[in-house]
Amino acid sequence: MGTGLRSDQTVPFATVEGRANNPDPLRKVRFKDPDTGKTLVFLTNNLDLPALTIAKWYKLRWRVELFFKWIKGRLQIKAFYGTSANAVQTHVWVAICIYVLVAILKKELRLQLSLHTMLQILSVNVFEKVPLAELFMKAPLEMKEGNFHNQLNFNYI
Numbered sequence: 001m002g003t004g005l006r007s008d009q010t011v012p013f014a015t016v017e018g019r020a021n022n023p024d025p026l027r028k029v030r031f032k033d034p035d036t037g038k039t040l041v042f043l044t045n046n047l048d049l050p051a052l053t054i055a056k057w058y059k060l061r062w063r064v065e066l067f068f069k070w071i072k073g074r075l076q077i078k079a080f081y082g083t084s085a086n087a088v089q090t091h092v093w094v095a096i097c098i099y100v101l102v103a104i105l106k107k108e109l110r111l112q113l114s115l116h117t118m119l120q121i122l123s124v125n126v127f128e129k130v131p132l133a134e135l136f137m138k139a140p141l142e143m144k145e146g147n148f149h150n151q152l153n154f155n156y157i
Contacts, residue, residue, distance in 0.1 A: 006030040006039065008051035031055035075099050076119060109133055 075095035
């Protein structure tokens, strides 16, 4: 069984301006992902690590990127409040905890609402002193059914 590594090359910048600004060559690692069959090409300035390690690191980095994409999409994080590692980690952990708590609530109450809808209802009723079961049971009908017929349509095509 192969490793997936197709080539490991040292390449200079193609343009005169590129070579002037970056005199050190780059490393080009070509890797065929055995899971997807796709051929991936990675450029790096790390000339010391084995090529297979470079490919694996980029693959892991892509998984991290997908994780953050999932977090921003599912957990409704539009922007992070801080830029330090601790601030981002705290923000992500709080969002994950809220998401899991709402998922548990959905299961316990046997609700048909989507998690997204439940999070929306919670966000506009933060200061309401209403039991959660009652809050979700009296959700507007159009929210429960996903019927948004009186929403404005913007068709500029």
